[in-house]
Amino acid sequence: MTKWTIAADPELCFDCKACEVACKQEHNLPVGPRWIQVVTVGPRMVGGKLKVDFVPKMCVHCANPPCAEACPVDAIQRREDGIVLIDEKLCNGCLACLPACPFAVISFDPDTQRASKCNLCVDRIEQGLQPACVKHCEAGALFAGDANTVAQEMRKERAQRSGV
Amino acid sequence: MKIVKGNCGLCQGGCGVLAYIEDGRMVKVEGDPDFPTNHGILCPKGLASTQLVYSPDRLKYPLKRLGERGEGKWARITWDEALDTIAARLKEIRAKYGPLSVAGSCGTGRPLIHHDRRFLNILGTPNRLNSSHICYMPMLGAGIITFGRFPSSDFRNTRCILNWGSNVTHTRRMGMGLQLIDAWKRGAKLITVDPLLTPLASKSDIWLQLRPGTDCALALAWLNVIIKENLYDQEFVSRWTHGFDRLAAHVEPFTPEWAEPITWVPADKIRQAARLYATTSPATLYPGVSVEFGPNTTGTIRALLFLPALTGNIDVPGGNVLWQDAIPMGTLYSMEEKPATWDNALGDYPLLNRMLPTAGHAGWRAVLTDQRYPLKALLFHANNAIVGHENSQNFVYKAIMKLEFLSVMDLFMTPTAELADIVLPASTPYERDNIFTPNAEKNYVPPAIIAAPKVVEPLWESRDDGEVFIDILKRLGLDYGAETVKERLDQLCLKSAAGVKWEEFAKTGYASYPQSFRKYESGGLRPDGKPGFSTPSGKVELYSSELEKLEIDPLPLHKEPPESPVSQPELAKTYPLVLTTGIRSPVYYHTQYRHIPWLREIDPEPRIRIHPETAEKYGIRDGDWTYIESPRGKCKQRAMVTLGIDPRVVMADASWWLPEKATREERAWEVNINNLTDSEPPHDPGFGSTSGRSLLCKIYKAKE
Known part of the structure; x- marks a missing residue:
């Protein structure tokens, strides 16, 4: 069975922000929750050269999600297919999951008063579609799928650029 | 729920959407996977289309001014009253001062330049107050003088890209960023050649x-190194x-060592970059809009265009290609029916005057001084000059x-619309039938014509500008040459690569001519069909x-920017930093979209890039509101302290206004970098280009 994951290669990201708006639109999110966000690291000096990275950050759907462990009402579950979901009906908005997440990718939705995060576009995936952010990435810097496939694709993209 | 094919009109690209x-x-909108330019991908602006169309802030009804100009008091009126008023005022002003006393303009020109230019021709005025003198015309004109056409970048077949002053992965432009x-x-x-470490600069093999x-x-x-x-x-x-x-004799003294103190780029790095470009084949030059600024655009762009000419990268796959436009520019802009008034x-600016004649600043100067003839009335469509024009x-x-x-006429009550006598509500690109014409002269590859059909009915009382032009002319007893917008679109489509009427074309929605290379050998570039280029000598005119x-100057020369630490050392004592102003956000298009919540969340405030040493010197920390002041005016932006800029330079965000603010002062002026830019001479002698990107x-x- 596919174990879903989503990953980004910052070397390929040009910081265009399409992923962020694609996500907002797909999930009709208000201002506030940002399920995916491109974070700029740098510019800083690395080996005598200025380097800047654009790092798309989103829920990575951990194998053993610390957010689920931290949730006092068991509102966060990892499904058999690897997708970690927050059950809005169970969530009481206590925020315990926010600091538990090592990647700081859980938001608070001011409209629903619940924790809110990437659901890997589970509805799209079930229809055989890519997540909205992956579909609209201008540089192909985002990858979603089974972890093995994602790893292979990422290697392939990198190899192409470096001419290996 | 049904899914229909349409096109995004949030920039000039016309990307296909579902x-x-x-x-x-x-x-919802998504990229159309079958569309040949964007292949299912869409940029953040396009992805926020629903928030544009259904924005509660849109203009909904025609308004007329009550009280003083700019006082902000309005009365809702009917379309008939609005159009009758416009026609009556135009009649009165034309009778009193003549037809040249009326001018118009649209901003970026999309999606209505083909209406706007013809409308003005029929009104009998050559004057269109926009920014062609710093955007599009210098590039196009320098291309025509040198090659007979503009040589566009062919990224699809290239092995080396010289990205000179462009941030095309942010601005996108018709899929060019994707290419x-x-x-x-x-x-x-x-x-990449850029004063700022842009994302593209950061991914470059060499950044100058x-x-x-x-x-x-x-x-x-x-050129010196290459020769x-x-x-x-x-x-x-x-x-x-x-x-x-x-040319060879001319550039002999312009060694990299000569250029180093002028450009601040180390000589060995200039050599290294020139060698990489000249020895990698094919290579393509992609010049951005930044080289269209300043009093030396003719020379600057020509010097750049000599690079592909000398390295044999002209009209070859992967080089700079002289594509055939999908619709002749003269047809699109009604230049073929050029009235006698164009000479007025x-x-x-002789090179500008022969195309889209007026520089915006020349029009504003005429209003202020009545030089040559009085200019008394303006009809603006999608033009936010208060934010977008210099000074x-x-x-x-x-x-x-x-x-x-x-x-x-606009989508929102802009700081420019606030000053109007009559304000008209425009429909969005999704609410009107139209064409997009990304053309070769501005590096759209391949040049195409795109049919963009309406996908939803216009909201409230919003209308298509084209209909409004037709209605105004009728009231003046003038003939637009088309009864409806569709008829006008038919005329244009029939003269284009589409070759059929609009409705028929809209079924496929995309057309371009078959393209070939090395046309200077086969005879595809000149009107007489002979080999060579369409220039006086029949060759590339170095x-x-x-x-x-x-x-x-028949050969390009370096000219020191008129306001710089070198040309004005005294002024530089008061204004010690070099100011450049061009930064574009990937979520905005010129002055547009600050109303859209999904976009504004990403880029909430204007920012000025400052080097850490400079910030420390002036006691500014990252995130501080910072005043930027030039001899012409000031504005404030948030400090973004970054190593990506030279300590002697600051770089400000372009085109900002704050629609949510309560007072006009805050909305129009507080963050407007064009308070600081210059409208005054020296201008480029060919195109009238102004200095917006190298000032003091x-x-x-x-204080907050």
Whole structure:
């Protein structure tokens, strides 16, 4: 069975922000929750050269999600297919999951008063579609799928650029 | 729910979208995977389309001014009253001062330039107050003088990209950003020339961080290296260029060592970059809009265009290609029906005057001074000049306040619309039938014509500008030459690569002519069908006889920016930093979209890039509101302290206004960098280009 994951290669990201708006639109999110966000690291000096990275950050759907462990009402579950979901009906908005997440990718939705995060576009995936952010990435810097496939694709993209 | 094919009109690109329609309402847009330019991808602006169309802030009904101009008191009126009023005022002003006293303009020109230009022709005025003198016309015109056409970048087949002053992965432009990224991912070398460490600069093999406004000096040094080191294509040069020996002698003194103190780029780095470009084949030059600024655009752009000419990268796959437009520019802009009044265009800029004649600043100057003839009424469509034009507070604003009549048609109550007598609500691109015409002259590849059909009905009382032009002319007893917008679109489509009427074309929605390479050998470039280029010599004009006749330097020369630490050392004591202003956000298009919540969340405030040493010197920390002040005015932006800029330079966000603010002062002026830019001479002698990107300023911390 596919174990879903989503990953980004910052070397390929040009910081265009399409992923962020694609996500907002797909999930009709208000201002506030940002399920995916491109974070700029740098510019800083690395080996005598200025380097800047654009790092798309989103829920990575951990194998053993610390957010689920931290949730006092068991509102966060990892499904058999690897997708970690927050059950809005169970969530009481206590925020315990926010600091538990090592990647700081859980938001608070001011409209629903619940924790809110990437659901890997589970509805799209079930229809055989890519997540909205992956579909609209201008540089192909985002990858979603089974972890093995994602790893292979990422290697392939990198190899192409470096001419290996 | 149904899914219909449409096109995004949030920039000029016209990318294909799938619009999800539920009960007549567009609830979602996605990139259309079958569309040939964007292949299912869409940029953040396009992805926020529903928030534009259904923005509660949109203009909904025609309004007329009550009280003083700009006081903000309005009465809702009917379309009939609005159009009757406009027609009556135009009649009165035309009778009193003549037809040249009326002018118009649209902003970026999309999606209505083909209406706007013709409308003005019929009104009998050549004057269109926009920014062609710093956007599009210098590039196009310099291309025509040198090659007969503009040579566009062919990223799809290239092995080396020279990205000179562009941030195309942010601005996108008709899939060109996607094409560049594909080439880069294939392993094409990338060289970026930019004062700022942009995302593209950060991914480049070589980044040349030049002093703003010294592009021509840098390009001359490249030419020096390429000629001196015999890196040029001797066969192409001897057969197909005119004036090579003169150029070679001309650039002899312009060594990288000469250029280093001018451009601040180390000489060895100039050599390294020029060698990489000249020895990688094919290579393509992609110049951005930044080289269209300043009093030396003719020379600067020509010097850049000599790079593909000398290296034999002209009209070859992966080089710079002389594509055939999908619709002749003369047809699109109604230049073929050019009325006699074109010779009366305001502003004496011979290269601009022959195309889209007026520089915006020449029009504003005419309003203020009545030079040549009075200019009393303006009809603005999608033009936010108060934010978008240079020297806005002390020049544009004063001129607008002096007008006898101003009507503005737009999507929102902009700081420009606030000053109008009549305000008209425009429909969005999704609510009207139209064409997009991304053309070769501005580097859209391949040049195409796109049918963009309406996908939802216009909201409220919003309308298509084209209909409004037709209605105004009817009231004046003038004939637009088409009864309806569709009829006008039919006329244009029939004269284009589409070759059929609009409805028929809309079924496929995309057309371009078959393209070929090395047309200078086969005879595909000249009207007489002979081999060669469509220039006076029939060759690439390195030395331009046309410019010589116009008394413009026939060979490019470096000219120090008129306001710089070098040209004005005294002024630099008060204003010690070099100011450049061009930064574009990937989520905005010029002055647009600050209303859209999904976009504004990403880029909430204007920012000025400051080097850490400079920030420390002036006591500014990252995130501080910072005043930027030039001899013309000031504004404030948030400090973004970054190593990506030279300590002697600051770089400000372009095109900001704050629609949510309560007072006009805050909305229009507080963050408007065009308060600081310059409208006054020296201008480029050919195109009237102004200095917006290499000025002097001082900075200081603002109280919150």
